[in-house]
Amino acid sequence: MAKEFKLPDLGEGLTEAEIVSVLVHAGDEITEDQAVLLVETEKAQVELPSPFGGRVATVHVQAGQRVKVGAVLLSFADGPGSTVAASTAPAAAAARTAKPAVTVTPAGAPSTPPTGLPPAATPATRRLARELGVELSHVRGTGPGGRILDEDVHRAASGGRPGAAPAARGDRTSSPSASPAGPAEMGRPLVVPTALPSLPRFEQWGPVEREPLRNIRRRSAEHLALAWAVIPHVTQHDQADITELETMRRRHQKRGAEGSVDLTLTVFLVKAAAIALRAHPRFNASLDHATGELVLKRYYNVGVAVETDQGLVVPVLRGVDGKGIREIAAELATLVARTREGRATLEDLRSGTFTVTNTGALGGTGATPIINYPEVAILGVGRSRPTPVVRDGAIVPRLILPLSLAFDHRVIDGMEAARFSTELVGLLEAPERLFLEG
Amino acid sequence: MVMGELPREVDLVVLGGGPGGYAAAFRAADLGLDTVLVESRSALGGECLHVGCIPSKALLGMAALIHDATEAENAGVAFGPPRVDAAKLRAWTQRSIDRLGRGLAAVAKVRGVDVVAGRGRFEKDGAIRVSQDDAPPATFKFKHAIVATGSRPATLPGLEVGPRVWDSTAALSLPSVPARLLVVGGGYIGLELGSVYAALGSEVTVVELLDGLLPGVDRDLVTPLARRLGKQFKHIFLGTKLTATHETATALTVELAGEGAPKQLEVDQLLVAVGRRPLTDDLGLEHTHAQRDPRGFIVVDAQRRTADPRIFAIGDVAGEPMLAHKAMAEGMVAAAAAAGRPAAFEPLAIPAVVFTDPEVAWCGLMEAQAHARGIEARAVKVPWSASGRAVAMGRSDGLTKLVFEKASGRLLGVGLVGPHAGDLLAEGTLAVEMGAVAEDLAGTIHTHPTLSETLGEAAELFLGRPIHLPPPRD
Numbered sequence: 018m019a020k021e022f023k024l025p026d027l028g029e030g031l032t033e034a035e036i037v038s039v040l041v042h043a044g045d046e047i048t049e050d051q052a053v054l055l056v057e058t059e060k061a062q063v064e065l066p067s068p069f070g071g072r073v074a075t076v077h078v079q080a081g082q083r084v085k086v087g088a089v090l091l092s093f094a095d096g097p098g099s100t101v102a103a104s105t106a107p108a109a110a111a112a113r114t115a116k117p118a119v120t121v122t123p124a125g126a127p128s129t130p131p132t133g134l135p136p137a138a139t140p141a142t143r144r145l146a147r148e149l150g151v152e153l154s155h156v157r158g159t160g161p162g163g164r165i166l167d168e169d170v171h172r173a174a175s176g177g178r179p180g181a182a183p184a185a186r187g188d189r190t191s192s193p194s195a196s197p198a199g200p201a202e203m204g205r206p207l208v209v210p211t212a213l214p215s216l217p218r219f220e221q222w223g224p225v226e227r228e229p230l231r232n233i234r235r236r237s238a239e240h241l242a243l244a245w246a247v248i249p250h251v252t253q254h255d256q257a258d259i260t261e262l263e264t265m266r267r268r269h270q271k272r273g274a275e276g277s278v279d280l281t282l283t284v285f286l287v288k289a290a291a292i293a294l295r296a297h298p299r300f301n302a303s304l305d306h307a308t309g310e311l312v313l314k315r316y317y318n319v320g321v322a323v324e325t326d327q328g329l330v331v332p333v334l335r336g337v338d339g340k341g342i343r344e345i346a347a348e349l350a351t352l353v354a355r356t357r358e359g360r361a362t363l364e365d366l367r368s369g370t371f372t373v374t375n376t377g378a379l380g381g382t383g384a385t386p387i388i389n390y391p392e393v394a395i396l397g398v399g400r401s402r403p404t405p406v407v408r409d410g411a412i413v414p415r416l417i418l419p420l421s422l423a424f425d426h427r428v429i430d431g432m433e434a435a436r437f438s439t440e441l442v443g444l445l446e447a448p449e450r451l452f453l454e455g
Numbered sequence: 456m457v458m459g460e461l462p463r464e465v466d467l468v469v470l471g472g473g474p475g476g477y478a479a480a481f482r483a484a485d486l487g488l489d490t491v492l493v494e495s496r497s498a499l500g501g502e503c504l505h506v507g508c509i510p511s512k513a514l515l516g517m518a519a520l521i522h523d524a525t526e527a528e529n530a531g532v533a534f535g536p537p538r539v540d541a542a543k544l545r546a547w548t549q550r551s552i553d554r555l556g557r558g559l560a561a562v563a564k565v566r567g568v569d570v571v572a573g574r575g576r577f578e579k580d581g582a583i584r585v586s587q588d589d590a591p592p593a594t595f596k597f598k599h600a601i602v603a604t605g606s607r608p609a610t611l612p613g614l615e616v617g618p619r620v621w622d623s624t625a626a627l628s629l630p631s632v633p634a635r636l637l638v639v640g641g642g643y644i645g646l647e648l649g650s651v652y653a654a655l656g657s658e659v660t661v662v663e664l665l666d667g668l669l670p671g672v673d674r675d676l677v678t679p680l681a682r683r684l685g686k687q688f689k690h691i692f693l694g695t696k697l698t699a700t701h702e703t704a705t706a707l708t709v710e711l712a713g714e715g716a717p718k719q720l721e722v723d724q725l726l727v728a729v730g731r732r733p734l735t736d737d738l739g740l741e742h743t744h745a746q747r748d749p750r751g752f753i754v755v756d757a758q759r760r761t762a763d764p765r766i767f768a769i770g771d772v773a774g775e776p777m778l779a780h781k782a783m784a785e786g787m788v789a790a791a792a793a794a795g796r797p798a799a800f801e802p803l804a805i806p807a808v809v810f811t812d813p814e815v816a817w818c819g820l821m822e823a824q825a826h827a828r829g830i831e832a833r834a835v836k837v838p839w840s841a842s843g844r845a846v847a848m849g850r851s852d853g854l855t856k857l858v859f860e861k862a863s864g865r866l867l868g869v870g871l872v873g874p875h876a877g878d879l880l881a882e883g884t885l886a887v888e889m890g891a892v893a894e895d896l897a898g899t900i901h902t903h904p905t906l907s908e909t910l911g912e913a914a915e916l917f918l919g920r921p922i923h924l925p926p927p928r929d
Contacts, residue, residue: 138890164890
């Protein structure tokens with residue numbers, strides 16, 4: 018039987034991937050482990066190596082297509098040596114046993130035969146529902162015979178419950194924020210929308226372009242919205258005098274030139290964070306909603322936010338507490354390079370316990386970073402600037418680094434955050450501690 | 456300017472200029488899309504205008520006139536027997552077709568829709584090549600395409616269209632009025648055309664394979680039609696199969712197999728009216744991701760989008776019912792979807808009308824379909840003997856039937872049989888789409904004396920308070 022290469026289980030609960038490019042053609046002779054496809058999941062772009070060698074008979078996918086786990090990607094021609102049944106065992110680390118083939122999702126799936134009573138709504142109301150993205154079968158109609166009225170659709174669109182007044186009763190064009198609260202609005206409960214209202218037609222004011230949010234950006238958008246919605250963020254601002262750290266960094270940077278390991282400020286920040294996390298375990302934790310427990314992690318994996326062409330990616334340096342500065346520097350350099358090339362592995366992207374985001378290269382005196390859920394804190398770093406500082410009654414020029422520590426106020430209170438922040442500042446101002454205590 | 460083989464880039468190519476195709480193209484142009492409409496005929500309008508709805512209605516109108524004139528005798532007004540000039544009737548029908556065709560061309564021009572003559576075929580990489588007999592081919596690169604190539608009459612094996620064997624297209628061109636016509640197929644096409652020829656003087660026999668006329672249509676509606684057609688037609692043989700035909704010098708001998716049917720029958724002309732088949736074979740769909748089902752229909756989603764996101768399919772190629780107004784509605788949805796608007800084809804009621812005498816018309820769900828969906832439904836029927844207008848017209852054989860959801864009184868479906876049933880259906884279709892309940896219909900004043908009163912009366916009957924019928928006993 019002809020062998021087929023199916024989209025392997027990618028782990029992390031990922032069920033589908035987008036084909037970025039197909040690296041082989043029908044008729045190509047390929048070897049086992051040869052990269053055949055570049056796919057993008059919600060987490061990363063990865064190259065898929067073929068679990069077996071042979072001649073490609075058919076390429077079943079094309080760039081841009083979304084495929085589900087188990088979908089057939091390539092089939093191989095029956096070769097003279099196709100008795101290598103054992104070679105169907107996936108060779109790639111990512112490729113575990115492929116699940117039963119799932120057909121490629123067509124963009125236009127056939128409509129299923131209807132059952133039950135279709136929702137009662139006039140054609141005009143149905144059109145309104147389509148425009149507002151409301152699924153009518155989920156709306157309870159308040160009209161005669163259960164008919165769904167425009168008001169019911171507006172209410173569903175704003176996430177309100179029946180009984181709550183619609184945001185724009187009887188007037189589709191009026192925006193509630195545009196009209197001042199009149200007497201009719203007095204005394205009615207404030208509706209907090211949980212579903213997004215539809216956008217206006219921007220084309221009416223000028224030309225627009227539409228750009229699809231691709232996997233990573235889409236995933237970031239969803240992930241950040243989740244984090245922002247769930248976590249009560251508080252940001253603690255502080256400043257570290259890194260004059261000495263910078264002197265030391267430059268000195269060792271030069272000395273290490275032949276080893277070509279880049280001793281960036283981020284390397285020291287990661288190390289300092291790991292030491293501070295060990296001293297303040299609640300910053301290295303996650304809140305378990307299901308059990309109401311705080312999960313305190315005894316490993317220290319620091320994620321570093323990296324800007325890539327595909328969007329923001331946070332690869333993780335694992336076991337930072339047990340690593341020296343040079344080791345961290347070397348790992349960080351390869352990790353960042355891999356990520357920027359879109360070749361970060363899934364392993365690179367998970368298991369973080371804390372995140373550092375350093376936008377200082379581009380400027381800034383402070384930001385309020387969003388915590389990388391389910392972590393509970395993130396350190397934002399601005400640009401270090403020579404700053405006049407009063408020391409022993411005299412003004413001296415010092416290199417001052419702005420720090421912004423955002424923390425989950427459900428888990429960490431302000432006093433703890435001040436202590437953690439002070440600890441970090443102390444570590445950066447006395448850089449020898451990074452070696453002594455690391 | 457010589458374009459040669461350089462492809463032209465357009466937003467939308469619509470294949471087929473029938474009702475679905477032109478509606479899609481016109482709507483797309485109105486939404487700002489650069490639209491090309493490809494049509495193989497010399498005029499827009501498709502099968503519907505040229506060899507379907509329009510000519511059949513022109514002929515059926517004349518047939519009704521003949522019937523009415525005959526029946527007027529009962530009321531004391533007698534006309535002489537009609538003299539039919541087939542050539543003149545043909546020319547008159549053609550003038551209606553030409554006039555409508557010119558109208559469509561003008562409307563296309565006003566909108567800036569580029570009508571290209573020829574047959575379009577998909578090629579690789581989002582291109583359509585249009586070839587025509589007397590001009591160089593043209594290639595279009597499209598962002599979106601809408602397949603609206605329609606259908607053709609289905610054939611029976613061994614019965615090729617020829618001098619003695621017509622399909623619906625041939626019959627509508629009215630080549631002659633045969634003395635004896637055998638209609639194979641008791642669906643709406645066979646019955647409409649059979650009615651035309653019966654009125655024009657042919658002796659019409661209908662054979663239908665299944666055990667009832669208009670298969671799939673509610674029996675309450677078919678029964679009054681079957682009764683009247685029994686008088687118009689010489690014979691109706693149900694559960695009967697045509698097994699063989701032999702052409703002799705002067706006639707056609709057919710062999711039949713079925714209870715009550717003669718083994719042999721001699722006729723002058725045979726009309727094959729056994730349905731229609733979608734035209735999807737020669738479109739180059741293999742160069743796209745669009746998929747067809749086993750019957751040849753293109754598989755589409757609610758937006759009428761095929762498995763190839765660039766390509767939509769509407770009308771007869773996209774599945775039953777094969778009706779022009781359904782195609783038009785789909786065309787407008789597909790055009791809006793191609794223009795990036797939220798649109799979906801999700802009607803509650805697609806009206807259907809058989810233009811026989813009496814007309815049969817229905818929309819939405821009849822009891823059987825409601826029950827199949829697990830809906831508890833209740834039907835009420837008002838016979839037209841309770842309608843003053845129907846009786847005054849001498850046509851009390853009609854029936855109005857409404858199907859309601861039992862608990863809410865919501866109108867689910869409407870069925871009508873009788874003269875003008877097709878026109879009466881419009882109110883019912885609107886009511887179903889609006890989600891009207893019995894109280895809405897009952898509370899709407901209907902003109903007296905019109906046949907539309909029967910709709911209000913039926914709603915009152917559902918509510919237990921009819922006026923022209925005895926109150927229901929509990």
